[in-house]
Amino acid sequence: MPGAPGEPAIRARGVEVGYRGTVVWHDATFEVEKGEFVAVIGPNGAGKTTLFRLLLGLQRPLRGSLEVFGAPPRRGSPRIGYVPQRHTIDNDTHVAADVLVRLGISGTHLGPEIAFRAARKATLEALAAVGATELGSKPLGSMSGGELQRVFLAEAIGGRPEMLLLDEPLSNLDMRRTRELVELVHGLVQSRHVTTLLVAHDINPLIECLDRVIYIANGRVANGPPEEVLTSASLSELYGVPVEVLHDSRGNIVIVGGENPHERADA
Amino acid sequence: MTGGLSWNIVTDFREIWQYAFMRQAYEAGTIVAVLAGIIGYFVVLRRTAFAAHALGHVGFSGAAAAVVFSVNPVYGLLVFTMAGGGGMALLGRKAATRDIEIGTVLAFMMGLGLIFLSLYKGYATEAYSILFGDIEGVTVSGVYLTLEGAIVVLVVLAMIYRPLLFSSLDEDVAEAKGLPLLALNVVFMLLLAVAISFAVQVVGVLLVFALTVTPAATAVRITKRPLYAIPASVAIALVAIWAGLFIAWWPPYSQYPPSFFIVTISFGAYMLVRVGSSLADRFGHRAAPSVDANPGPMSVPKSSP
Numbered sequence: 001m002p003g004a005p006g007e008p009a010i011r012a013r014g015v016e017v018g019y020r021g022t023v024v025w026h027d028a029t030f031e032v033e034k035g036e037f038v039a040v041i042g043p044n045g046a047g048k049t050t051l052f053r054l055l056l057g058l059q060r061p062l063r064g065s066l067e068v069f070g071a072p073p074r075r076g077s078p079r080i081g082y083v084p085q086r087h088t089i090d091n092d093t094h095v096a097a098d099v100l101v102r103l104g105i106s107g108t109h110l111g112p113e114i115a116f117r118a119a120r121k122a123t124l125e126a127l128a129a130v131g132a133t134e135l136g137s138k139p140l141g142s143m144s145g146g147e148l149q150r151v152f153l154a155e156a157i158g159g160r161p162e163m164l165l166l167d168e169p170l171s172n173l174d175m176r177r178t179r180e181l182v183e184l185v186h187g188l189v190q191s192r193h194v195t196t197l198l199v200a201h202d203i204n205p206l207i208e209c210l211d212r213v214i215y216i217a218n219g220r221v222a223n224g225p226p227e228e229v230l231t232s233a234s235l236s237e238l239y240g241v242p243v244e245v246l247h248d249s250r251g252n253i254v255i256v257g258g259e260n261p262h263e264r265a266d267a
Numbered sequence: 268m269t270g271g272l273s274w275n276i277v278t279d280f281r282e283i284w285q286y287a288f289m290r291q292a293y294e295a296g297t298i299v300a301v302l303a304g305i306i307g308y309f310v311v312l313r314r315t316a317f318a319a320h321a322l323g324h325v326g327f328s329g330a331a332a333a334v335v336f337s338v339n340p341v342y343g344l345l346v347f348t349m350a351g352g353g354g355m356a357l358l359g360r361k362a363a364t365r366d367i368e369i370g371t372v373l374a375f376m377m378g379l380g381l382i383f384l385s386l387y388k389g390y391a392t393e394a395y396s397i398l399f400g401d402i403e404g405v406t407v408s409g410v411y412l413t414l415e416g417a418i419v420v421l422v423v424l425a426m427i428y429r430p431l432l433f434s435s436l437d438e439d440v441a442e443a444k445g446l447p448l449l450a451l452n453v454v455f456m457l458l459l460a461v462a463i464s465f466a467v468q469v470v471g472v473l474l475v476f477a478l479t480v481t482p483a484a485t486a487v488r489i490t491k492r493p494l495y496a497i498p499a500s501v502a503i504a505l506v507a508i509w510a511g512l513f514i515a516w517w518p519p520y521s522q523y524p525p526s527f528f529i530v531t532i533s534f535g536a537y538m539l540v541r542v543g544s545s546l547a548d549r550f551g552h553r554a555a556p557s558v559d560a561n562p563g564p565m566s567v568p569k570s571s572p
Contacts, residue, residue: 056443076445084439093436094487094496095312100436107433108444110426139491140436155440 007070009034009163009195010055014064017050023062024050025216030223032212034162035193037186039206039226042216048199049085051216052165055197056082069162076108081156085167085199089148091141097151098123098136104155126158127151130184146177150184157188164188164196170205178205203230204252230255272517283516288403292525295405295413296508299469299478302417304501305424306462307483308493309455312435317366318355318456319479321373322463323472325351328380330397330467335386340397341412344464351376352456356449400471400526402512413465420458431455432493469508470526477530478504485537488544507532 008031016026024047032038040048053059054066057073066072069079081104089100102123106113113119127136132150135143143151149169156164166185170178186209189196200206203213203226213229215222215238222229222238229235230253235243243257273279283289310319329347330340351372358368387394396404405413424431434441434451442448459479466478486500511529514520520528 058443075443080443082440082443084443086439088436088438093312094491095436095493096491099432099491099493103429103433103436104440104444107429107441108446109429111428112425113429137491155437 007034008032009036009069011067011070012064013066015054015061015066016063017047017054017059017061023219025219025221026063028064028221028223030214030221032195032197032214034195035189036195036211037189037209038195038197038212038214039203039210040197040199040214040216041201041203044201046216046218048216049167051214052082052167052197052199055163055165056080078159079162081159081161081164081194083149083152083156083164083166083169085171087148087152089140093141094139095141096137097132097140097143097147097154098127100140100151101126101136101154101158105158122158122160123154126154129157129188130154145172146181149173149181153184153188157192157194160192162194164194166196166198168199168201170198170200170202175205182206182209207251207253279513283513287407288405289512289516291405291407291410292402292512293509294410295465296402296469296512297505298410298413298417299466300504300508301501302420302462303466303478304482304486304504305497306420306459307479307481307504308486308497308500309431309435310459310480311483311487312432312493313455315456315459316476316480316484318352318369319459319463320476321355321369322348322352322460323467323475324373324380325376326464326467326475327397327472328376328383330472331380331383331387331394334393334397335383339409340393341409341464341468344467345416345461347376348460348464349457352460353453356453356456396471397467398471398473399524400467400469400474402469402508402525405468409468413468416461416465420461423454423458427451427454470529474526474530477533478507481533481537482507485533485540488540503533503536507536 010030010032012028012030015028016023017028018024040051042048050059054061055068055073057075057077068077102119105122105126106115106119124133124136127133130150130153132147132154135147135151138147140148140151152169153166156166164185169181169185173181182205185196185198188194189209197214198206203210207226210226212224213222213226215229215235217235218239220238222234224234230245232243232245235245235255236257239257241257243255246254246256248254273282284293307319310316326344326348329343329345331343332347333340333343354372355369358372384394430441430446431451431454433444434446434448438448463475463479466475470478482503483496483500485503486496489499490496507529510532511525511527514528515523515525
């Protein structure tokens, strides 16, 4: 199963995606190396989640070729762990967190759980790996946003995937929790050598640990190391309008001018 | 009703069980309690309580049709609730969009029921027993039919237990993991339809909520583990049915239908646990620090510097 050494984790060649009649983005050609920590950035509705749907095999490219670990994406691949943006869980979910983490490990199997010891062990390991051992018996419905994100992360890594797709995990967290979660994910990327794509609307909390940025805007996809992608020249070219990338004294980035790409969607 | 209440539970039950119709009532009631208690857990988890309620009403038109054609109402219930449940499942995949589609199917099925009702004259007791249940009227063959239906439902549920739980709790991840959400939803709605059809014998279409939703809604507030919550839900349904039948046997309560006592016990357990858990929350928070304050890499004071 594992592809050739040096084979990229993701290889996209001229990929075009969309839904009936609407192209979301097109001509995307990029590679992501194994073990990279990648931020997927771009305005709302630019097609960041669509990229995840492609990688998960939930949607097919309209054109071009896409390979994950050397093969076309296949729904249900155990090599990919996924944390979606939306969850069915709310205050009325009176179910302990470790039940969910365990379903991430053995939840697709039919019949009674025969290997329950192994599943329980993997559950405890996954919770420990995200520093959430003490959250295992807490009901999901009473958790804070930061606690939930750690549990979802444990659910995603329980099956020891080689790739993690995290959709907006930072969106409801305050600055401190954001930094803690980024550090946690970065630690997993390094210790487990797991290729990780993280969708975010703000690059700044991530900037120090990133290997690569995939910037989706205006129907196009830019890709490369942060210092190459996040420049005035590169983003102006991507958006097709002048965009300025400003840096403050602490290295934070502000992107000005590309906020309304839809006006020129056919550029 | 010979001896009167002796306050000796063994003697009392021996007296009640002298009568075949009461033995059958307890047998059917026990099977329905197990069935409804288990399926109810998934109803609560999947937020399909409205569907459970709607299926009861859909079942009314089915039972009415069966009576018009001189067929056992249970068959009418089964056919209509399964058609309705399957239809609902096929129309609405995502939880957020289900209400409208369920209402759409429900209205159509009620329309059908109206036609049958207009053909159906002079059967007031029959209509009454479908609406409010007639557990003491369950026949021996009715008990066997209930048992067979329950075995099918429980075997299927045991097979799909984990995928169903997964898709109920975290739909998007379950889908990405390759689970067939639509098929699971269809199977679940068919199982629910069967459970509702048999539960209607006990409490009727209008009160079926009290067996398919209330015990499970109570159980999830007692324990947060599915493998404890499901037996707890069954236990609550069992106590409600057994005690309801028991109370309705002895004068002066024997003039009232057992459905009333079953529903009241079920509701009472729910209220008890709601009040109890909100009290426990209030005092629990004061007594013990919340898990948020425990040590761990992410636990730092909430206020930012």
